[in-house]
Amino acid sequence: MAVHHDYPGLTVEILVDGKPLEEYKNTDEEEKPNTITRYVECRSGAEFAITTKFRAPFTPMDALLRACLDEMKVNGKFVKKHGMLEGTHCQSKITWREGGSWLASNFVFSDLSIDIEVEDNSSEASEENLETLSSVGTITLVLTQVLSYRTISKPRGKKVTLREVGRVSEESVKGDVRSHTIRLTPNTIIEARKGTRSKLAAEPFVTFQFKYHSNTALKSLDIVPRSPSPSPTPQSELVKKEDTTEPIPEIHPNGVSLAAAPRPKTTGVTPAPPQPKSVSPTFDEHNGLIDEEIIDLIKHYRGHDNGLAGHSRKRLLVLLKHYENKDTERVPIKQEPAPSETGVRIKREPNDGGIVLEKGKKRKTEIIALDE
Known part of the structure; x- marks a missing residue:
């Protein structure tokens, strides 16, 4: 379970089939103040819930x-x-109102659509899918103190739309450890919901992040120990035999048997040298760079730095190596244009989710939460 040393008694977990997922910490990743980051292993098709206990x-x-x-x-x-220290607070679905009915859809892990038959840079849609891909892989829970609130009997309940990652080519995601995304289950009808309009404190008091990956991806990041390689079959020790001679009879023309010449000494077969073990690629040429400089280099290739903040140094180096290798394969080198204010390929609109509505110009401090 994820805990924060400043808030003893507070725990957050990701549950699948009623059981908490095992959590892992990346010792190479520096955590931000008031933020706890853990890695969890996901399984395609598994519904999950975020549970909080006080x-x-x-x-x-x-x-x-x-x-x-x-x-x-x-x-x-x-x-x-009142009642905060009792029970478990669970978030496992989105709820919204459609016509005169209330509907709900559960959270579920899903495989990314990676296709070896899709050619790299085959269309603008494929590039947009890569942009969306840079934002997937994290479950976040933000806890903020409520200063005041009032109950709403008939909240609006607008439906939330998650990020949809279409088909991407296998070549374009080489070096990227993300393998899954989050989707919603089919709709089910539920009872009507009430809401609460809350005025929040200026800043959250703690944030929990769970980065979800497949077991293979966690091993490639050295988050989960790799399976040990099988021990080589021990070669039998060569036994050095004593030099012995064995008489070989030979008849001389005069009828006298000559002493047999000694047979040559038998030598053991020299064992074949062991095969060299595969070694993970290194990034020695980038050891002198800080994380901000690595992000700048990636931005040079991509034209922007969307979705790069918060990634570990190891992941940034993998992504930079991918773009460097990709860049050397292109002749001539084609520089990706930086997105302008009027030429952004992906339209990202603010989404209040129908469950969280915020007001205010600079600081959005008032929201509506639906009862689950």
Whole structure:
């Protein structure tokens, strides 16, 4: 379970089939203040839930738990001060109103659509899919204190749309460890919901991030120990035989048997040298760079740095190596144009999710959370 040393008694977990996923910490990744980052192993087709518990000695308060899937706000759960230390607060679906009915869809892990038959840079749509891909792979829960609130009997309940990653070529994602995304299950009809309009503190008091990957990807990142290589079959020790001679009879023309010449000494077969072991690629040429300089180099190839913030140094180096290799294969080198304010290929609109609505110009401090 993910915990923060400043808030003992507060725990957050990702549950699949009612059991918490095992969490891993990347020791090479520096955590941000008031942020806890853990890695979890995901399985395609598995529905999951984000669970939060408050126990003593945590100091009770009115709080809002805002969930984000792949950088998209999808759910807001209001927890009252009275009763905070009891029970488990679960977020496993989005809810919205459509016509006169309320509907819900659960969170589920899903495979990315990676196709060896899709040619790299075959279309603009493929490039847009790569842009969207840079934002997937993270489940975030932001906890913020609620300063005041009031109940709403008939909230609007707008439907949330998650990021959709289309088909991408195998060549274009080479060096990228992301293998899964998050989608929603088919709709089900639920009972009507009420909402709470809350005024929030200026900043959240703690944030939990869960980066989900396949087992293979976690091993490639050295988050999960790799399977040990099988031990080579021990070669039998060569036994050095004593030099012995064996008489070989030979009849001389005069009828006298000559002493046999000694047979040559038998020598052992020299064992074949062991095969060299494969070695993971190194990035010695980039050891002197700081993370910001690596991001600048990636930005040079991509034309922008969207989705790069928060990645570990190892992942940034893998991504930089991918673009360097890709760049050397192109003749002549084609520089990707930087996106302008009027020429962005992906339209990213603010999404209140129907569950979280915010008001204000600079600081959005008032939101609506639906009861789950």
